[in-house]
Amino acid sequence: MSVVPVLSARLAAASVAAFGLTVDPELRAATKPEFGHFQTSLALRLAKQLEQSPREIAEQLVAHADLGDLGRLEIAGPGFVNVTLLPGTLADGVNNPIHGRPGAGKRVVVDYSQPNVAKQMHVGHLRSTVIGDALCNVLAYAGYVVVRQNHVGDWGxxxxxxxxxxxxxxxxxxxxxxxxxxxxxxxxxxxxxxxxxxxxxxxxxxxxxxxxxxxxxxxxxxxxxxxxxxxxxxxxxxxxxxxxxxVVGESAYNADLPAIVDELQAAGLLTESNGAQCAFLPGFTGRDGSPLPVIVRKSDGGFGYSATDLAAVRHRVRDLHADRTVYVVDHRQTLHFQQIFALARAANWLPETTTAEHVAFGTVLGPDGRPFKTRDGGTVYLVSLLDAAVARAAALLADRDGIDRDAVAAAVGIGAIKYADLSSDRTNDYVFDLDRMVAMTGNTGPYLQYAHARLTRLLAKAGTSDSKVTTLDDPAEQRLALLLAGFDAAVLQVAETLQPHRLCTYLYDVATALSAFYESCPVLTSEGETRTSRLALCGATRAVLHDGLTLLGMTAPDAM
Known part of the structure; x- marks a missing residue:
């Protein structure tokens, strides 16, 4: 069950009953355990409008609110209203997880990776591929039919x-x-x-x-x-x-390019400038204020990549029936895609009902804070990075027995690189630091993978069968249960915002809450219903970590 929308609706109803006002309570997670599980500042926001003290307003909200058996309300400070969920509500959120599908019946085309023929893939292709894979997984979870497009540079x-x-x-x-x-x-x-x-x-x-x-x-x-x-x-x-x-390379659109020019000319969108066919769109100017053109056909009669990208837009909407188009390309192409989308809309190739989103990302930096290069200043090939990460992981696992070291080293090494890339806001640059990436502590991929492996070992040792969470008396149990119930919301937020670091943050919060649970709540040595319930909580946590890591494109090893 997703309890937040229900709580929000009931608090909004209380506002209507008390004041005749329909207001979003804007529930937020409580900052400290003593403040319950959620908080709202609704009373403070209404104080000026109602000309009453926030605390008086909070008292009326609480008096008119009917949470039923979901939880209890408490007034704190100048007028905050704290919501504490009952253990049964928390247990229900774990036992009956929801799976929202806002993308059901819709198609999304995701353009990513984009290597060039006759050149080795390099560190610049890492981010587009890793981010693109994660977004495709998340969008599929949200119900979209996902069409991957690898726009390979194979022409020119x-x-x-x-x-x-x-x-x-x-x-x-x-x-x-x-x-x-x-x-x-x-x-x-x-x-x-x-x-x-x-x-x-x-x-x-x-x-x-x-x-x-x-x-x-x-x-x-x-x-x-x-x-x-x-x-x-x-x-x-x-x-x-x-x-x-x-793969749908640039060459795939070659036959369409003359028609692109003809249709733009027929629509009155092209102007000849120094022999080239250009589109001058309102709102796009250079630093000196002069109009900034989109060059569709060059003065020598050839076509530039703008024409190819326009043909791709038209194909994805007309032939692939995209309701949403996503381009995972570095931030240096931001202006280019703004112009392409604007011109495609002007030509009616990109209707208002179809969204077009440029998923921009920053640069991978070396230890010196500059774009990542080899020691002699050359390009860093992607294969060499992956090999180095797997070797580093293998060294860390050298003394581990009872595992397939090669398979686990590959899972941990590759996963470490992916998680490091995905865990920070994609628009930011980040430093490629293998030592930090493969660390078993902190906000890293191996830390989450180890949490999953540890749970797998614990559950195997317990010989547990399917059971339900029933007893949540300890605050550490409640904190973990509350987080687990938020998995669906965390994933759907990424599907909406296309910001995979939000899922990474959520999974790290789950793993740290799991660590606190281990410290406070014995599992195997507990007895009766408490033991059964805690094992069920561990099983639900393992499932969330497994599914979350899989959505990020990572492997969740059963043993490390």
Whole structure:
């Protein structure tokens, strides 16, 4: 049962009965145990309007409130009203958890990860993939039909350069791995910059690619296939459900781009500027106050990524029937998506009934507080980070017996990275610190995973069967039970706000309340109904930790 809406409704009814006013009581969790479980400052807010003292108003609210068998009310301080739930109410919240589905019947398209073909995935792809996976899981929990879209960079001038370089060197594309492909790109870039004749050939090769030339498309497809196979390997290591079936690269929209321009022109939304077709939208200006264009078609006739993103918006609404679209892309693209969404709405490709949300996130920093780089200033590849995290976890587990060390080390190491990424507000930068990430204490992934493993061991030792929470006499029991009843609300809040750190905070609160419960309430050595009830509370806590970690994209090991 979700008790907060019921309490709010009854206190609002008391306000109507006492004063004829319909007011949200704005219940908040109590800051201290002695203040009960919830508090409302409604009396203080009504004092000026009613020209009465807050305490007098609080007395009338309490007199008119009917909480039934849910709990009791108490006036505190200048006029706060404290709500203390009865043990039976708390037990019911644990025994009969609800599962809200506000997204039922709706479709959400989530665009995330977005690596580039012919390049290894790096630390910059970590955040988009981890945040995107967690949001997809949470949105599915909320009832949405979730459509994952991996908008891979597989089109553009660089492929003309690379194909031309391969032909010049006589190297079959199928012999390359991703590292060799990246080196090929670097060679072709240097060649392009230093040799005008090669640059011209590369540009012609781009035209051949875009027009469907058989040889060019064949080589390009081999480069794509090699890259996608490597991406699959990294996703599997990261524990991401993304597969090649979710890939809809930039190339997928190539045939739609002329129509994008035609439709925008027909709607009177494009203006020629220095030979380019641009949209000048109201409200978008540069630092000097001049209009800021969206370049849809370049002066050379080519299409920029704005045209591709507009085609993607149209496809997701028209063909995928999205009621909600989510883009998990770093904060540097904020202005770009504001313009794309505004232009798509002006073109009626993005109706007002479909929400479009840019889930912006900050940068991964190194110990020096700057964007994370290798010691020689190079890009940090994602695989190397994952390998390092698993190795660090394996070292911590070296003396543990009775566990599958390789599997647990992978779960703990990868989970530590994911939790560190998700546990802070996504809009903030954070420092990549493996020592802190894999710590078994504090607000870390391993701390939550260990809490789950410890509960699994305890329940196995007890040989417990399904039972119900019945006795909640100790404050530590009550605190834990109250938190467990809030799981659904915590998850649905993330589905609404797209801020996964809120779920992390909730799970950490559960784990710390569990620790306090262990200290105050013996489980295995207790007897009778108390033992049965406490074991049921442990089982419910284990389920919440398991489900919460799973939603975050983490594994919940049974033993550590």
């Amino acid at each position: 001038t660089q492929f003309g350069m690379m194909v031309e370089q391969l032909l010049a060197e006589g190297i079959p594309a199928e012999r390359l791995d991703l590292e060799e492909m990246q080196q090929l790109y670097q060679r072709s870039r240097r060649h392009f910059d230093s040799d005008p004749a090669f640059a011209d050939l590369s540009r012609r090769r781009v035209v051949l690619l875009q027009s469907g030339d058989f040889e060019t498309r064949g080589i390009w497809q081999q480069l794509v296939d090699i890259s996608l196979a490597e991406f699959d390997r990294v996703y599997a290591m990261l524990g991401s459900p993304l597969t090649q079936a979710d």
